[in-house]
Amino acid sequence: MENKNVLGFEVGASKTIALMGDLSGNVFSKIVTATKNEKDNKEILFNQLKELKGKVSKKYDFDYVSMTFPGAINRKGIVAYTPNLPGWKDYNLIKGLEERFDSKVFVENDANAQAIAEKIYGYGREYSNFIYLTIGTGIGGGIFINDRLYSGHNGWAGEFGHMVIGTGPKCGCGRYGCLETLASGSAIKRMASEAGKSMSGKEVFEAWFEGNKVAKTIIDKAAGSLTIGIANIVNIFDPEAIIIGGGITKNNERFLKYIRRKLKIELGNYRRRVRIIRASESLIEKAPLALASYRLNMYK
Numbered sequence: 039m040e041n042k043n044v045l046g047f048e049v050g051a052s053k054t055i056a057l058m059g060d061l062s063g064n065v066f067s068k069i070v071t072a073t074k075n076e077k078d079n080k081e082i083l084f085n086q087l088k089e090l091k092g093k094v095s096k097k098y099d100f101d102y103v104s105m106t107f108p109g110a111i112n113r114k115g116i117v118a119y120t121p122n123l124p125g126w127k128d129y130n131l132i133k134g135l136e137e138r139f140d141s142k143v144f145v146e147n148d149a150n151a152q153a154i155a156e157k158i159y160g161y162g163r164e165y166s167n168f169i170y171l172t173i174g175t176g177i178g179g180g181i182f183i184n185d186r187l188y189s190g191h192n193g194w195a196g197e198f199g200h201m202v203i204g205t206g207p208k209c210g211c212g213r214y215g216c217l218e219t220l221a222s223g224s225a226i227k228r229m230a231s232e233a234g235k236s237m238s239g240k241e242v243f244e245a246w247f248e249g250n251k252v253a254k255t256i257i258d259k260a261a262g263s264l265t266i267g268i269a270n271i272v273n274i275f276d277p278e279a280i281i282i283g284g285g286i287t288k289n290n291e292r293f294l295k296y297i298r299r300k301l302k303i304e305l306g307n308y309r310r311r312v313r314i315i316r317a318s319e320s321l322i323e324k325a326p327l328a329l330a331s332y333r334l335n336m337y338k
């Protein structure tokens with residue numbers, strides 16, 4: 039396929055990335071900025087995107103606009119749910135972008151798009167059936183079955199963060215004891231605060247590396263919940279690999295080793311061969327390029 043240029047946007051609840059790149063994953067220019075969004079005025083965000091387009095596309099023509107978005111989006115582009123970016127529910131995002139950019143448009147949920155980036159440019163190339171799990175402030179994921187992304191009826195398949203694991207605090211989704219409330223970066227931060235320590239998730243991990251007992255208790259709890267979550271995923275999907283990304287695995291091979299050990303015990307007699315792999319960090323910004331490439335080649 040001809041290597042065409044793509045104008046990419048990664049819209050997050052707090053941060054937005056605009057980039058110019060191509061279908062092979064080369065990035066030519068990039069801008070990172072704070073997301074502007076107002077609940078009752080979609081033009082605020084659209085205007086920001088148009089402004090960013092002007093900056094990153096100065097020297098380049100582009101053939102496609104590709105955007106990752108922090109919400110559930112179905113195949114027609116209708117936004118079903120945006121927990122952290124108010125004002126977009128029931129909106130046709132593809133149509134909205136096509137009207138403003140006069141170009142062919144691709145949109146996808148951000149965690150799904152990360153899974154696609156692994157499939158197109160990363161470790162996912164080696165697997166037909168894998169699960170992508172992202173663990174940061176929250177927990178999300180993407181599901182690849184027979185080389186295709188499975189996104190569900192409304193586009194919110196792979197919400198592994200909202201699997202109930204045990205007793206725990208109330209989650210943003212309304213249930214209690216979701217994986218996200220027990221094993222995410224914010225869960226680790228909360229557990230530290232409950233233990234009287236004001237520490238970020240990263241600081242808790244650093245204290246754990248240094249042998250701190252309070253940190254060990256917290257990481258043990260989070261790792262225990264995460265292991266149960268992963269064992270559930272393995273029992274449902276029987277994937278070849280689980281690729282874990284997000285802030286929690288950054289420079290943190292030790293935590294993944296710990297999870298692999300715990301998982302062997304957790305799966306017990308039903309132990310299966312499943313690889314637990316750390317995601318390719320450099321792929322995050324290539325998600326919109328991967329999305330365009332994936333849709334053009336194989337998505338119907």
Ligand SMILES: [Zn+2]
Pocket residue numbers: 199200201209210211212213216218
């Ligand atoms: Zn939940």
